[in-house]
Amino acid sequence: MSNSEEAFAEAKKVIPGGVNSPARAFSAVDNEPIFIEAGKGSKVYDIEDNEYLDYVGSWGPMILGYNHPQIVESLQGQVKKGTSFGAPTQVETELAELIIDAVDSIAKVRMVNSGTEATMSALRLARGYTGRDKIVKLEGCYHGHGDSLLVEAGSGVTTLGISGSSGVPNDIASETIVAPYNDLEALEKIFNKYQDEIAAVILEPVTGNMGVIEPHDEYLENLRKMTADNDILLIFDEVMTGFRLSYGGAQELYEVEPDITTLGKIIGGGLPVGAYGGKKEIMEYVAPEGPVYQAGTLSGNPLAMKAGAETLKLLKQSDVYASLEEKGAYLAEGFRNNIESLGIKAQISRVGSMFSIFFTDTEVVDYQTAQTSNTDVFAAYFNQMLKQGIYLPPSQFEANFISNAHTEDELKATIEANYLALKKVKKLE
Ligand SMILES: Cc1ncc(COP(=O)(O)O)c(C=O)c1O
Numbered sequence: 094m095s096n097s098e099e100a101f102a103e104a105k106k107v108i109p110g111g112v113n114s115p116a117r118a119f120s121a122v123d124n125e126p127i128f129i130e131a132g133k134g135s136k137v138y139d140i141e142d143n144e145y146l147d148y149v150g151s152w153g154p155m156i157l158g159y160n161h162p163q164i165v166e167s168l169q170g171q172v173k174k175g176t177s178f179g180a181p182t183q184v185e186t187e188l189a190e191l192i193i194d195a196v197d198s199i200a201k202v203r204m205v206n207s208g209t210e211a212t213m214s215a216l217r218l219a220r221g222y223t224g225r226d227k228i229v230k231l232e233g234c235y236h237g238h239g240d241s242l243l244v245e246a247g248s249g250v251t252t253l254g255i256s257g258s259s260g261v262p263n264d265i266a267s268e269t270i271v272a273p274y275n276d277l278e279a280l281e282k283i284f285n286k287y288q289d290e291i292a293a294v295i296l297e298p299v300t301g302n303m304g305v306i307e308p309h310d311e312y313l314e315n316l317r318k319m320t321a322d323n324d325i326l327l328i329f330d331e332v333m334t335g336f337r338l339s340y341g342g343a344q345e346l347y348e349v350e351p352d353i354t355t356l357g358k359i360i361g362g363g364l365p366v367g368a369y370g371g372k373k374e375i376m377e378y379v380a381p382e383g384p385v386y387q388a389g390t391l392s393g394n395p396l397a398m399k400a401g402a403e404t405l406k407l408l409k410q411s412d413v414y415a416s417l418e419e420k421g422a423y424l425a426e427g428f429r430n431n432i433e434s435l436g437i438k439a440q441i442s443r444v445g446s447m448f449s450i451f452f453t454d455t456e457v458v459d460y461q462t463a464q465t466s467n468t469d470v471f472a473a474y475f476n477q478m479l480k481q482g483i484y485l486p487p488s489q490f491e492a493n494f495i496s497n498a499h500t501e502d503e504l505k506a507t508i509e510a511n512y513l514a515l516k517k518v519k520k521l522e
């Protein structure tokens with residue numbers, strides 16, 4: 094047994110499935126998780142000190158790479174002062190100001206501890222503000238594990254083929270209406286049927302949790318118009334895309350402003366965090382200013398705020414987004430050349446530094462088409478990459494992330510590994 098196998102066996106005795114989040118389980122790729130000891134830049138090291146070039150990035154937060162010296166230093170400074178007070182600190186205001194400065198649609202923002210809390214709270218706020226109960230979510234989008242949002246969810250729910258409804262009261266699930274991504278006609282029908290009952294539409298503006306899928310041209314603009322025309326709030330879940338696709342997130346990239354935005358991942362610099370923000374008149378509904386209650390013992394935790402603020406300051410000062418776009422384009426072109434020269438049924442989907450490979454020749458535009466990808470081929474591909482020391486998310490229905498720490502040589506090595514892995518899996522098609 095390897096050290097990771099032993100560690101996994103031990104973990105399974107005391108933790109359900111041996112993992113604290115199902116997405117880490119490796120069961121969809123017929124393998125077992127690697128136990129990580131450390132990370133530095135673009136690399137992670139397992140408990141046997143094997144080195145992996147990493148494209149998981151802690152599922153998104155590590156845009157600057159692991160263990161960035163300035164973030165580590167700022168955390169050390171904060172640890173010495175104290176790790177939690179349950180009282181206001183100035184660093185909460187600092188991070189809020191950085192977010193508001195970056196994201197035009199946010200006038201006020203409330204910090205929470207995870208992306209799940211952010212989306213749950215955003216829904217409660219939308220319901221409290223509009224006085225309506227129904228929510229529209231899009232198939233294959235994942236917004237964390239809140240009751241209202243597990244219906245037809247992506248990420249681990251799709252990876253593990255879980256229905257999403259076990260343990261969720263019918264009365265709650267029935268308030269969620271599901272529509273396909275990239276399909277305005279379906280939404281129009283829903284709006285006509287439930288016109289005065291829908292509080293909000295929530296979506297990942299660019300999806301990552303059914304693999305990366307880009308919105309069709311003008312999809313987000315038209316969605317904005319349709320929701321406004323029907324007095325329905327538009328919630329962009331930018332937990333993954335916020336500060337990832339550009340400093341102002343997907344909404345800056347596509348020039349569409351939602352009413353409420355949810356954030357997480359990058360804004361905590363690798364510590365547990367979430368946030369939701371939006372227009373002033375909507376955010377004024379949040380307690381103690383307004384009637385919508387939401388709270389948290391560790392909300393605005395000074396360590397998370399410090400790491401987040403330091404990360405945003407580093408991102409703001411640099412040309413990181415231009416560089417990530419270049420790296421993403423280089424990697425995607427290399428992968429596409431490999432696919433073409435080997436004649437494999439696969440496609441690369443990429444926006445900025447988020448990308449996925451789908452093993453299908455059907456154009457992937459939504460949840461149904463994402464599911465045409467051959468997950469057996471994906472599993473074999475994943476394992477071939479891992480053997481070559483490339484650590485990818487262990488699921489077809491996740492996004493890969495490039496960080497600012499990835500070098501040109503590392504990207505080149507990844508393209509070479511991709512060629513060899515594709516060559517090996519070709520016979521499985
Ligand atoms: C788009 C999106 N929303 C919400 C979440 C939930 O965030 P968390 O895992 O921090 O609860 C995630 C990731 O898990 C996500 O990718």
Ligand SMILES: N[C@H](C=O)CCC(=O)O
Binds near residue numbers: 115153235248333491
């Ligand atoms: N897809 C999820 C978030 O983006 C993966 C993280 C998790 O649920 O553990």
